[in-house]
Amino acid sequence: MLSDLISSSPKILAECAIAERLRRLPGIELHPKLFNTPLIYGPESALECMTSLYCEYIDAAAALPLLLTAPTWRLDPDRIAGAGVPETINADAVDYLIGIRDSHTSGSPVVVGALTGPKGDCYKPEEALDVKSAEEFHSAQIGELAKTPAEFLMAQTMPAVSEALGMALAIAATEKPYIISFCTGTDGHLLDGTPLPDAMDRIDQSVGRAPLGYFVNCTHPDFLTRNYPAGSLGRLIGIQANGSSKDVTKLDASSKTEADPVIEWTEAMLKLHAMHHVTILGGCCGTGLAHMQGLALNG
Structure with a gap:
């Protein structure tokens, strides 16, 4: 379904920050290793808060297609062990989000x-x-997720092409469609210094079954539009952008949410959309409902 949407839809929306929004809410405590995922089991008030965020995004997308991802980021066996959660947490998180999608009406x-x-x-x-260590380490979680009803897998916030390639090899061995999403710096390069086109090409040339395409996240659209000429990022299909145009490594140390004006962020996103034909637009740290509404209302 996703590949058909990508080929037929001029614009697709993706969720904005979930864990980061929850982190800023009073009375919500995230797990030190598993972040917001254990909230699928409660307490009830926190579960309701998280569910309401997903529902907000479904409503805000209006007539546009929407991508949502289950909160399974970094739920590898090492982190799950001793965390006091069911071993089925990966599958439970997917079922949780599919349940929201199926019960919350959308156009x-x-x-x-x-x-x-x-x-x-x-x-x-x-x-x-x-590469080899990454393929071995991530295969356990990827194998679990491949058995769920998730319609695609996404390796997200990848700072280096080596680990991203290992994960791509592990996912390519399953039957799930998949996306690789990189963190990039202000120069538009991966944080390991690899130019984005080179990283995408290396993975495409190294796996038997290539990704549907690539994302960038924890970045800002300006980092791409000012560093790459129009049409040079042909395999880039999506971005989940920070609300701030500051260097992501500086934002990580901030004690408060930092974001540029929503209208400026939206304009930068639409510029990337037009300049590089990036179809899927969503948010990362410092973004919320207003950012998705801005994207939905502008085309």
Whole structure:
């Protein structure tokens, strides 16, 4: 379904920050290792808050197709072990989000996928695994997610091409469609210094079954539009952009949400959409309902 939407839809929306919005709400406590995922089991008030955020985005998308991803980012066996949660948490998180999608009426297609993430800090490329180690480490979670009803898998917040390639090899061995999403710096390069086109091409040339396409996230559209000429990012299909145009490594240390005016952010997103034909537009840190509404109302 997702591949058909990408080929037939001029614009698709993706969720804006869920965990980061929850982190800023009073009375919500995220798990130190598993972030917002354990909230699928309660407490009830926190579960209701998280569910309401997903529903907000479904409503805001209006007539446009929408991508939602289950909160399975970095839910590898090492993190789950000893965390006091069911071993089925990956599958339970997918079922949770599909349940929201199926019970919350919408006038447009809503596609539910599932996330994976790097083993180490997503802003520290020096912690990234090599290709072989990444394929081995991530295969367990990817294997679990491949058995769920998730319609695609996304390796998100990847700072280095080596670990991203290992994850791509692991996902390509399943039957799930998939997307690789990189963190990029102000120069439009991955945080390990690899130019974005080179990273996409390396993975495309190294796997037996290529991704549907590539995303960038934890970045800003200006970082791409000012560093790459129009049409040079042909395999880039999506962005989940930070609300701020500051360097992501600076934002990581901030104690408060930082964001540029929503209208400026929306204009920058639409410029990327037009200049590089990036179909899927959504938000990351510092974004929320107003950002998705801005994207939905402008085309």
